[in-house]
Amino acid sequence: MAHLLLNDVSVHFGGLQALSEVSFELRPGEVLGLIGPNGAGKTTIFNVITGVYRVSGGEVAYAGRKLAGLKPHQILAAGIARTFQNIRLFTAMTALENVMVAQHCRTRAGVLGAVLRSPAQRREEARIREQARAALDFVGLANVADQVARNLPYGLQRRLEIARALGSEPNTILLDEPAAGLNPSESRDLMDLIRRIRDRGLNVLLVEHDMKVVMGVSDRLVVLDHGELICQGRPDEVKKNKRVIEAYLGH
């Protein structure tokens, strides 16, 4: 199953301890909110899980398999997709093409297939297109499929990032501040979208500063501060936790 487990994960850059012995799990079919003040190490956790950073200690396991030493593209192939805090779309490509790129790891056709347009390659291309359209449709972007990503309004670019991540047919999706810069009505749509993603059987790890969103959709919360896990539990429990209040409001 798509069970993501972080076990005593530590990361340091030179003398800077970005994460120290963080352990938590993301269970199949749940939305886990990851919160904490700026610089708490939330994005570092994403980068560790997706293979951008190496762990200095501890391990990350996914579906019973250790992720240490895997390259980012192999981790996507294993079923963990992510979005970016600062939108990183392929800006000159159309929305549909952006999502089609995510299918790369699910397809096999090589140079010869492409040059000769073999039947297998044509079938695969048709499948890629179909999957990409389905992902765009799911996030409600079907009508802008042929628009260049750069020209899309900000809110739609955020959605396109999610569509691109979904386009890789993941079991787990990591969302890095998907509500950043969205207006209240867009945030509500986003919450709805996250719930629908969960209902498809995906588990979601959500980093978010917008408390309304994070409290609204998360089944459980994990709170980080200065690279340490200070609390985890249900949203209503976490809200009352003394250390959490301290971390956010100071002493």
Add this chain to the structure above:
Amino acid sequence: MTRESRRAWLTFAVALGWFFLLLWPLTGIKADGSLTFDQTLAIFWRVAAAAAVLVVFWRLKRKGSFDGAGRGLATARAALARGISVVPAWIWWILLAAGALSYPLLTNRYGQDVAVTVLVYICLGLGLNVVVGLAGLLDLGYIAFYGVGAYTYALLSVNYGLSFWLCLPLAAALAAIAGCIIGYPTLRMRGDYLAIVTLGFGEIVRIILNNWMELTNGPKGIISIPPPSIYVPELEPTLHFVPFELRKITYAYYVILGLAVFTVVAVHRLNFSRIGRAWEAIREDETAAELMGVNTFLLKLLAYAMGAVFGGLAGAFYAARYRFVNPDPFTFIESAMVLAMVVLGGLGSIPGIILGALALIALPEVFRGFELYRMLAFGGAMTVMMLVRPAGLIPAKRMGQRSEERD
């Protein structure tokens, strides 16, 4: 005369003065020691007059004197576009094919010679386009693969008597291997560093060709390389096939036309496949591409190898056409020339690169009488191009097309 137009004319005068200075190499010295400006002035006045006319037109246009004519032109252009779109595309393709096939019948040897050179550069430009235009890796040593292809055919045919048609895939394969050997260590670098290292590797290949006497015969080169040959049926005394050497330039034209068409189709199809999309993703944002499941290192290596394949094919043809190779043609300036075609035509745009190759090979031929100033005109044209059309003559089209089912 308004202030603005006075300033425009002043700028024009300064530009003319600068141009006059540029003409100093035409200054001669007579037997009695006095300088002569005859040649300088002959060119200077012609250019000055032409430029002045252009400036007058430009000023009038700014004033709006041509607005009526401009509207007329726009309607005419729209009507023409409608007319063109009425005729189905396949008719244009047939006309194009007929034109390309009948070209040698309508031109003399010189015309065919230029056409062959243009086609060779189209192959090279499209090959480099895979690396620079699609994958976004700046490669300044591309001509090395042209050299590898040329020497592969030269050595295999002279020493082992292998036929041209067999050597084509072998040259492509060896060039691809060379591409991987060069690409493996260099592709860990990005941007400017990659450009410098590829420049170095390009020179290394040329220097190896120059110094490996035992294999390549060094600067003396390899002579009497056989031209491509085909088997033609003969009825006397019984039906049998005899080899027929495609010695004439006309045949060479058809061979390279075939290669160029293959290159165009292959590059187009690669571009419109999952590999092409992955290349473009790498060009756009390498880190994001890696995180979205693209094995960036492997695909960059593949881009390098595919570029090398097309360069190698063109190289094998080069050796077969001139029936002589030495290391001289594989210099950096050739790499720069091919790169200029790709950039001038439009990165990633196949029709653009074809036009770029035409512009950079055929136009200098037209201005042959003006030999000394070819490079100046060249530089001037490039500068104007970059100002007027920074994305190239025919910029690559952005469209949902890459994702649509279309040929």
